[in-house]
Amino acid sequence: MASIVQELSTLFPKERIVTNETILEQHSRDETYHTPHLPDAVFFAQNTEEVIHLVKFANEKKIPIVPFGLGSSLEGHVIPYQGGISLDMSQMNKVLEIRERDFIVKVQPGVTRTQLNKELKKYGLFFPVDPGADATLGGMAATNASGTTSVRYGIMRDQVRDLEIVLADGNVIHTGGLSAKSSSGYNLNGLMVGSEGTLGVITELTLRVYGIPEVIMAARATFPTIQEAVDAVVAILSAGIPMARMELVDARSIQQANRYMDSSFEELPTLFLEFHGNEAGLHQDVTFAQEILQDMNCVNFAFEADSKARNELWELRHNLAYAFIHGSPGKKLMVTDTSVPINVLPEAIADTRQAIEKLQFDAAIVGHVGDGNYHVLMMVDLQNEKEIEQAKMLNDHIVNFALSKGGTCTGEHGVGSGKTKYQSREHGYAYEVMKQIKKTLDPNNIFNPGKIFTVEAMHERRTSSD
Secondary structure: OHHHHHHHHOOOOHHHEEOOHHHHHHOOOOOOOOOOOOOOEEEEOOOHHHHHHHHHHHHHHOOOEEEEOOOOOOOOOOOOOOOOEEEEOOOOOOEEEEEOOOOEEEEOOOOEHHHHHHHHHHHOEEOOOOOOOOOEHHHHHHHOOOOOOHHHHOOHHHHEEEEEEEOOOOOEEEOOOOOOOOOOOOOHHHHHOOOOOOOOEEEEEEEEOEEOOOEEEEEEEEOOOHHHHHHHHHHHHHOOOOEEEEEEEOHHHHHHHHHHHOOOOOOOOEEEEEEEEOHHHHHHHHHHHHHHHHHOOOOEEEEEOOHHHHHHHHHHHHOHHHHHHHHOOOOEEEEOOEEOOHHHHHHHHHHHHHHHHHOOOOEEEEEEOOOOEEEEEEEEOOOOHHHHHHHHHHHHHHHHHHHHOOOEOOOOOOOOOOOHHHHHHHHOHHHHHHHHHHHHHOOOOOEOOOOOOOOOOOOOOOOOOO
């Protein structure tokens, strides 16, 4: 690979081709328990033309390219298991155009959601997808991220109007346009969003944005059981109340958060709710929701409209991961991610809790219950092989239950390398169709090899001694 790096140095400024051990280490991992692996080099791209030249070079030499945003992924997406070049997009971080009257924005892939919302606020607009981490928008599109607001605004795929993609042969395509809808041709937006860098490199995104609501109210409702909490969610959705967020936190999570925050929240299954709208309509929605919650055996209900008080109300939900991380020093957080039909959710959570107790794991359950997506938070000692094996067994159990009920192995984190083994069962022959698309668009298998697909590289790559 040394000769390859030298050759790259003749094509690009040397300072953007990095082999420093610290930088390589930063690009060898994501935020998960998955085993790190160093890239051979890191390239910091600054524009689309540079990406085109790099991709052409890598395709000719059959060198893997793994796009990298901020490394906040949760299934090993950005780990370069076959070495090659980690393509860092963080310097392509410009908000290119805000078309406020069309409610769309054009950005480079390295723009983070917080950065975008800071710019949009000047126009009375915001971008709704909130996966928790301040991820890059390119990475969020690559993994089809969602999060707490998906029940109202949809997932990342619903926000993408157009992507600029560099293909393996160096050609650049646009997958959509500026219009709100189109019946023309195949839905390439749908294909590329969630492709996890395996089909091409995203170099520009055109995204849908929204007007900032006149009033936002948050609420917290506690219940004796998870079943009653989820039943309340179904009842609220059935009533047609336009909810912006519907989050479930189990009693174990509340207990851990109380320890971390030195708070005294009731240690019962809890719904965190958020309402967006205008002054008059919102009060009516909140009152109606409260009546439904009381009918569903809600133990306690509190809501806040003031932004500071609202943020404090949500602080517990946002701090959960940190509460577990700080409560188990020396261990690594492992987060499962499955989604089931909403009506199956109570059964899925009950089954998961039984599996947790059978394996004697200390774990908590949280979920975006408005769309049936739930997670198990558990701390794992990466030096303890038995504990790692138990964690994997629990994850397998949760995924297999979800698939048996018509759900999915991943609601929002993506496949990466961690969930490739479930793809054939979930998709059937459609998985073979996906492989054919991959082979057609990336015949040399240079784009993020080993992610989503377990197939071997189609051509032997050069070794580091070349």
